[in-house]
Amino acid sequence: MxxxxxxxxxxxxxxxxxxxxxxxxxxxxxxxxxxxxxxxxxxxxxxxxxxxxxxxxxxxxxxxxxxxxxxxxxxxxxxxxxxxxxxxxxxxxxxxxxxxxxxxxxxxxxxxxxxxxxxxxxxxxxxxxxxxxxxxxxxxxxxxxxxxxxxxxxxxxxxxxxxxxxxxxxxxxxxxxxxxxxxxxxxxxxxxxxxxxxxxxxxxxxxxxxxxxxxxxxxxxxxxxxxxxxxxxxxxxxxxxxxxxxxxxxxxxxxxxxxxxxxxxxxxxxxxxxxxxGDNSGLVLPPRIAPTQVMVVPIMQNKEGVLDRAKALQEELAKVCRVKIDDSDKKPGYKYAEQEMRGIPLRVEIGPKDIEAGQCVVVRRDNGEKQIVKLDEIAGLIPQLLEAVQKNLFEKAKAHRDAHIYDAHDYMEFKNIVEEKPGFIRGMWCGEQACEDKIKEDTTATSRCMPFKDQEKISDVCVCCGKPAKKLIYWGKAY
Amino acid sequence: MxxxxxxxxxxxxxxxxxxxxxxxxxxxxxxxxxxxxxxxxxxxxxxxxxxxxxxxxxxxxxxxxxxxxxxxxxxxxxxxxxxxxxxxxxxxxxxxxxxxxxxxxxxxxxxxxxxxxxxxxxxxxxxxxxxxxxxxxxxxxxxxxxxxxxxxxxxxxxxxxxxxxxxxxxxxxxxxxxxxxxxxxxxxxxxxxxxxxxxxxxxxxxxxxxxxxxxxxxxxxxxxxxxxxxxxxxxxxxxxxxxxxxxxxxxxxxxxxxxxxxxxxxxxxxxxxxxxxGDNSGLVLPPRIAPTQVMVVPIMQNKEGVLDRAKALQEELAKVCRVKIDDSDKKPGYKYAEQEMRGIPLRVEIGPKDIEAGQCVVVRRDNGEKQIVKLDEIAGLIPQLLEAVQKNLFEKAKAHRDAHIYDAHDYMEFKNIVEEKPGFIRGMWCGEQACEDKIKEDTTATSRCMPFKDQEKISDVCVCCGKPAKKLIYWGKAY
CATH class of the missing domain: 3.30.930.10 (Bira Bifunctional Protein; Domain 2)
Known part of the structure; x- marks a missing residue:
């Protein structure tokens, strides 16, 4: 493969x-x-x-x-x-x-x-x-x-x-x-x-x-x-x-x-x-905005009955999600890679053995989890799985974001964080543009915002000039 | 009023x-x-x-x-x-x-x-x-x-x-x-x-x-x-x-x-x-593209219970159509005129006497028809009425169009029709651009199209130059 x-x-x-x-x-x-x-x-x-x-x-x-x-x-x-x-x-x-x-x-x-x-x-x-x-x-x-x-x-x-x-x-x-x-x-x-x-x-x-x-x-x-x-x-x-x-x-x-x-x-x-x-296999789309939420991939599709059954499955799933079937003449492994690259949240594999056993295989794009599902239960399960993917993506992103927020109490610490730890830096600010300008010149980081929530005082002085602090700011390099 | x-x-x-x-x-x-x-x-x-x-x-x-x-x-x-x-x-x-x-x-x-x-x-x-x-x-x-x-x-x-x-x-x-x-x-x-x-x-x-x-x-x-x-x-x-x-x-x-x-x-x-x-009261919108299909107009809306009942009606109708309520402080006659000007297909009037009698009045924008409808039947009737309006608008437009298609057999007849009878003129054409140019210069009418259907030969010669005809054309002045 x-x-x-x-x-x-x-x-x-x-x-x-x-x-x-x-x-x-x-x-x-x-x-x-x-x-x-x-x-x-x-x-x-x-x-x-x-x-x-x-x-x-x-x-x-x-x-x-x-x-x-x-x-x-x-x-x-x-x-x-x-x-x-x-x-x-x-x-x-x-x-x-x-x-x-x-x-x-x-x-x-x-x-x-x-x-x-x-x-x-x-x-x-x-x-x-x-x-x-x-x-x-x-x-x-x-x-x-x-x-x-x-x-x-x-x-x-x-x-x-x-x-x-x-x-x-x-x-x-x-x-x-x-x-x-x-x-x-x-x-x-x-x-x-x-x-x-x-x-x-x-x-x-x-x-x-x-x-x-x-x-x-x-x-x-x-x-x-x-x-x-x-x-x-x-x-x-x-x-x-x-x-x-x-x-x-x-x-x-x-x-x-x-x-x-x-x-x-x-x-x-x-x-x-x-x-x-996204990850190293390509795009990962949250189900709610994914143009295609489920890709059905028939296995050994030239065997009698496989393509028909796969198409029937697609039709059934079309009632509960945005689904496509990949019935091109590419090999399954290539189809999998393509579905992954395009970020389609779920893949449903169905081959002759599955059909015989009345089942199919569902693979999640977000974590690679595979499960075997009875064909008469799949239409009920897909919406739940899409919700689970949606939720997991948010939680993963939030965990990643939260793990990359750092507090800086003085300018040395600030500069070290910018250099070594990419992420948001929380740091106090005196309210003067001169400090924003200096930080930008020294580090290329900019003030992203003064957060509405959590306006705690993590220090009494501006992280740049040391004068009395007025606001907590999220700093960071930005696109 | x-x-x-x-x-x-x-x-x-x-x-x-x-x-x-x-x-x-x-x-x-x-x-x-x-x-x-x-x-x-x-x-x-x-x-x-x-x-x-x-x-x-x-x-x-x-x-x-x-x-x-x-x-x-x-x-x-x-x-x-x-x-x-x-x-x-x-x-x-x-x-x-x-x-x-x-x-x-x-x-x-x-x-x-x-x-x-x-x-x-x-x-x-x-x-x-x-x-x-x-x-x-x-x-x-x-x-x-x-x-x-x-x-x-x-x-x-x-x-x-x-x-x-x-x-x-x-x-x-x-x-x-x-x-x-x-x-x-x-x-x-x-x-x-x-x-x-x-x-x-x-x-x-x-x-x-x-x-x-x-x-x-x-x-x-x-x-x-x-x-x-x-x-x-x-x-x-x-x-x-x-x-x-x-x-x-x-x-x-x-x-x-x-x-x-x-x-x-x-x-x-x-x-x-x-x-x-459209007509002399303003815009007339076909229900299928009307942003608002039904306007509910409360009568004597300051009387106790009227506005509440009208709003309940609006909520009920919202399940079957795109509906708004005009509860502004304008007089009913002004509201009617405004609904007509904006081309809203149906108006539902409801006042104290209607409520007492368990009914409302529905007025069609396309033909002015009024009918009294039981309140417990209105939600079932509205979709039918919208369909009826849609159908009537098409039929009216088709009857008007068909009544304004004229056949011209020679250039004198052609020029008379252009001057006296606005509409489509069916006339034969030799295939030469010179005739299109001449017709445009003489009458401002242009060749609109060579129809796919009904390519009958209404004459043997071009309506302009009299040479052998090749195609039937719909001519007309155009926007």
Whole structure:
């Protein structure tokens, strides 16, 4: 069988070279293809189907909280982008500019949206008149463009897919509530659907979104000990409202500025799934987002009756899960390796002897466990097994994450941990950007967030400068 | 009550000015908003939700035929766009050009995709090696950009949403089969889901897609007698394959060019729904794509028990349809007008007297029919009523379409019909583009299609030049 496992042998082991392992998995699991358009990737069916499942699940959760979907133009006139000072400073250096339409030069150049705050604000300015028009809780699914210099599939790309929610509220309290609500929705989604544990917290001034009053974030830990920002939710206060003059008449007939939020999740999440759950046999997909949850593999399929029975089994299982059958003319060992590489949670093997014995063999992708199951019990068992895989993936990821959180009490200890122990570092901070800058320069680690929970005082002084500490911070190298 | 119907009174009647009626409906039904980006519209929740339902239904039908979704970059480098001669000639004059990324001028400018044949071809060139890799039946949902001079919501916009399928096959027969299959899928979708009858046929050389060997189309007739091309499916033969060098090794180990197709449907369909089913009270939505199918309107809702009972009714109906309740403080007459303007198929009125009598009143949007229904029978009846509305809308549209098809036997008759009787004109054609050009110049009517069915010979000579006729054509003015 080992000979058939060529696919597996071709990937670099994650311990040897994590970056190369990642690239190998992305390619061998057939998720993306590089395109002739520099810095942009092509989502192949196996990759895009994961995004479709993420969309479906996330969109349903949005709608339960009253979110309505809309669609804004993909272009932003330069004058519109420039209306909010911090925002334009953050994004102008990395946008793509459209200068010609057809054969004519445009009177005003436009960028392809890097994010759509300015478009939503311009729209809300006219659409919101009275308190009766509030709140607006809109979202759009689209692609955005940021002219990155270095790119990696899913993690950093010149064009990427995402959703961006943009809301407007009558009061500051309501805006804050929505900001927190969406961050929690993101965190629950990551933990319940992607099986990825996250730390919820607030970004520092240095790390917050261009134009925001406050940015909340969820941070996940990848298998190599680097952090990945997995979703952010921003409270803009009335900053954008003032820049764009978005006012409403309140119940007392007085003009008031609205308070706004925005929040987004992207195709980065697919990168997170790969780097949290994947192993040296390839991708490992949590059942809830796996496009195929079960692969039926017939053994000795040319023997009479085997393929028919396997297909009947597939049909039966189709009622309880997303199932496919691999009836290609490849050898079983190759089929196993392929199913493993593609991260399909369960494999069901069925051959002549199994059929005779009224049974089949079920193999879990997450831990390799095999069990023999009676054919008349398999349809009942599969949903339970998928749940068990889902749960185990989360627990494994959480155990790994928790085992890679370290406390640093002074700068020497901090620097040693960064060098020797990849993971999150908990360390106190004085509140000065100078310390963040110094830490980044010395170690490349950045402040990931000030966690909402567990804001304990592990030391009285800043881990960098030794001055009185204000906040506990999760630090780490990040993607 | 008439006083409350301000919304309705504000729209122009379709008989007075169809174009203005259309604009009024689009605006009053809250489907779109104009944006600061010239020629681009904003899809508001009521408009986007229709597109979401179209997507859901169409995507499910695609997947049943083996279509897999992917995502390609939104940019096309100029050199790539230029690879197929006819194609670039067709699209280059109307694309938007990106010339700068961030602060730097690009070495090669790129256009925002007007359609993605060139990107798919570039991808297939590397992805297809052997007959085992075929067929490829890929599709993407995205937006595309064409720098139109005159724009109208849904019908013609500089950016619009669509799906574009791109397939590659081993043989010419298989490509032809897929081209026809998708056209029929589109036609069935229009008739069964949008309740819009269509004529299926082939475009002439003059009207076919840039770079295609053959273009098939479905043509619908709007209420004002103008045609709307509602979906197209193209067979490229091996033209693109030769331009892009897409070859595969067949079973005999010989290199062969692939045969390709592409097919697309767009947000124009929403325009078609408006112009086929709408009336002077506003939008009329077919139940299968109506985001809200039933609106419950409580009468005298401040009377004790009314709102509770109405909400209980809404909850009960939520099990069988998409239902909302209008419990705003507006007057019932205004609520009725609003429900009518938004095209919601059914309205359920419930007031104190109804509750006492154990009944409610159901009003159909399509024909105004009212009926009193027992409260314990309403949940069973609603699905039947929605089906009845769906069926009636199709039949009404078909009767209107069929009553507006005219036969022309000579050019005088043709010109008279174009002037006096808006609709489809059936007329014979010699096969020469010169006649299409002349007809367009004289009358603004164009050849919509050569119908697959009913290719009868209604005359021996071309309706324009009098030379021997080759094909029956549906002519008409078109959007």
């Amino acid at each position: 080992a000979n058939d496992k060529k696919m597996v042998e071709a990937i670099t082991s994650m311990e040897d070279d994590f970056a190369q392992w990642y690239t190998d998995v992305v390619k061998k699991a057939d998720l993306v293809s590089y395109s002739s358009v520099k810095g942009c990737t092509i989502f192949k069916p196996a990759g895009y189907a994961i995004w479709e499942n993420i969309q479906k699940e996330l969109d349903a959760r949005f709608k339960e909280t009253g979110v309505e979907n809309v669609y804004m133009p993909m272009f932003i006139p330069e004058s519109l982008l420039q209306k909010e000072k911090d925002h334009v400073e953050g994004f102008a250096p990395e946008v793509a500019w459209v200068t010609h339409g057809g054969l004519n030069k445009l009177q005003e150049r436009m960028c392809v949206r890097p994010t759509s705050e300015t478009l939503f604000c311009d729209f809300y300015k006219d659409d919101i008149q009275s308190y009766r028009d509030l709140p607006k809780v809109y979202n759009q699914w689209c692609s955005v463009v940021r002219w990155e210099k270095e790119t990696r599939p899913f993690l950093r790309s010149r064009e990427f897919l995402w959703q961006e929610g943009h809301t407007a509220h009558a009061t500051a309290e309501e805006a804050e509530e929505r900001t927190v609500q969406m961050l929690n929705l993101y965190a629950d989604f990551c933990e319940e659907v992607l099986a990825i544990p996250v730390v919820r917290g607030q970004k520092t001034e240095k790390e917050k979104f261009a134009g925001a009053k406050a940015t909340y974030t969820i941070e996940a830990l990848m298998h190599d000990g680097k952090a990945l920002q997995s979703g952010t939710s921003h409270n803009f206060g009335d900053g954008f409202a003032k820049a764009f003059d978005i006012q409403y008449t309140d119940k007392n007939n007085k003009l008031q500025y609205v308070h706004q939020t925005s929040w987004g999740m992207t195709t980065r999440l697919i990168g997170a799934v790969i780097m949290v759950h | 008439a006083n409350d119907k301000k919304m309705v009174e504000a729209i122009t009647s379709m008989e007075d000015d169809f174009a203005q009626w259309y604009t009024d409906v689009v605006k009053k039904a809250d489907l779109v908003s104009y944006s600061s980006v010239k020629g681009c519209t904003i899809f508001k929740p009521a408009g986007y939700a229709i597109w979401e339902n179209i997507q859901k239904e169409l995507d499910a039908r695609f997947k049943e035929t083996g279509v897999e979704n992917v995502y390609m970059p939104m940019f096309i480098p100029e050199s790539l766009l230029q690879k197929e001669k006819d194609h670039v000639e067709g699209f280059a004059p109307e694309v938007a050009w990106v010339t700068h990324g961030g602060l730097n001028k690009l070495q090669e400018r790129m256009c925002v995709r007007p359609t993605s044949e060139t990107l798919f071809c570039d991808f297939y060139k590397d992805d297809i090696q052997s007959y085992r890799d075929l067929p490829k039946v890929y599709n993407q949902w995205c937006s595309v950009v064409r720098w139109e001079k005159e724009t109208r919501p849904f019908l013609r916009s500089r950016e619009f949403l669509w799906q574009e399928g791109h397939t590659a096959h081993a043989t010419a027969e298989e490509a032809e089969e897929r081209t026809v299959q998708m056209l029929n899928l589109y036609a069935d979708f229009c008739e069964e889901v949008l309740a819009i009858p269509v004529v299926r046929g082939q475009k002439t050389e003059k009207e076919k897609f840039a770079g295609a060997k053959a273009t098939y189309t479905i043509e619908a007739l709007m209420h004002d007698g103008k045609a709307l091309q509602s979906g197209t499916s193209h067979n490229f033969g091996d033209g693109f394959a030769k331009a892009f060098d897409i070859q595969y090794t067949d079973k005999n180990n010989k290199l062969q060019y692939v045969h390709q197709t592409s097919w697309g449907m767009t947000t124009r369909l929403i325009g078609a729904v408006i112009m086929v089913h």
